[in-house]
Amino acid sequence: MADYEQLSREELLQQVRELETAHHLDALSDLRDSEERLHAILRTAVEGIITIDERGIVETMNPAAEKIFGWRATEVVGRNVSCLMPNPYSREHDSYLQNYVRGGHAKIIGIGREVTGRRKDGTTFPVHLSVGEMVNEGRRSFTGILHDLSDRVALENRLAEQKSLAKLGEMAAVVAHEVKNPIAGIRGALQVITSRMPAEQRDRGVLIDIIARLDALNRIVQDMLMFARPRALRREPVSLAALLGDTVALIERDPTMSHVQIALSGAADISGDREMLQVVFQNILMNAAQAMENKGRIEVSIGTVNGRCSVAIADQGPGMPEDVRARAFDAFFTTKHRGTGLGLPIARRVIEAHGGTIQIDAPPSGGTMVTIVLPLPR
DSSP, rough: OOOGGGSSSHHHHHHHHHHHHHHHHHHHHHHHHHHHHHHHHHOSSSSSSEEEETBEEEEEEEEHHHHSSSOOOHHHSSSSSGGGTTTTHHHHHHHHHHHTTTTTSSSSSSOOEEEEEEEEEEOOEEEEEEEEEEEEEEEEEEEEEEEOOHHHHHHHHHHHHHHHHHHHHHHHHHHHHIIHHHHHHHHHHHHHHHHTTTTTOOOHHHHHHHHHHHHHHHHHHHHHHHHHHHHHHEEEEEEEHHHHHHHHHHHHHHHTTEEEEEEEEOEEEEOOHHHHHHHHHHHHHHHHHHHTTTTTEEEEEEEEEEEEEEEEEEEOSSSSOOHHHHHSSTTOOOOSSOOOOOOHHHHHHHHHHOEEEEEEEOOTTTOOOEEEEEEEEO
């Protein structure tokens, strides 16, 4: 250690400056380490983190927030945070922030709540938002921590749907027991009476019409049972080319389908329930024919895509409007005069039970295309 009593004033000042410089460098090093740790935390945080100033302008956005909203940070920083909100929240946000800055009541700061976010593509989604406030050198800013709730809400919706289906299954079982058997008895009696009546008798046509209506009622009961309480799959090797060929032949025997052409191409083998899959394909093909008013051509293509089997059914009808496509798989939704609204929901349940997917598209060339993707056997 230097003997400070023997040093001149200039030498003492030099020693002090050197000590101050060393301390300053250490402080800078500590600050740099702290910033690097903070940036590492922001980069690796699972939750989205966004900071804004008191005007609502975005200052930072971490990678998790980029993933949640579909924006790059460089596209959002410098813009008002309302770009991440749908209306009316985006319109109300600035006034709420200004009122709070002026001393108003905080509705969300320090509390956390579920709000609605808007992605870059315009879609909205549920998000849990917690907001914290910080003041540095008289400058106020806010930090928002976001958690995407889409998966949780989807799970809750599926659970609610399953609960509704369980209730519907109970109701369908009662209906089947209380209605189906009497329908069968009434139909049998009417058939006997009709068979004994002369062909020219006027009342015979009335009885035939009643029998047809009873058959329609019986189909509704069967659809309800199949949708609410589908039986367990009976898996077996299934040739889709053969299955669809049989289904097409069955449809072509219907006199009302004499002006419908169904072209089948491709082949693939899967493991599935032949009977239930035939119900699905028959329903979709009948829908396609009815969309074309029972005249025109339907293309059925079987192939494999990314290790999975694909069946595409395209018609030449007027096409399904976007709002109808959005609700096509909702139970009891139908645009038909006498439809039950259960055909496509049943198809989706059957296909998903097979581990597959079904979707409806409107090709640029016109018409409607239903694509079913099923797993190939291991």
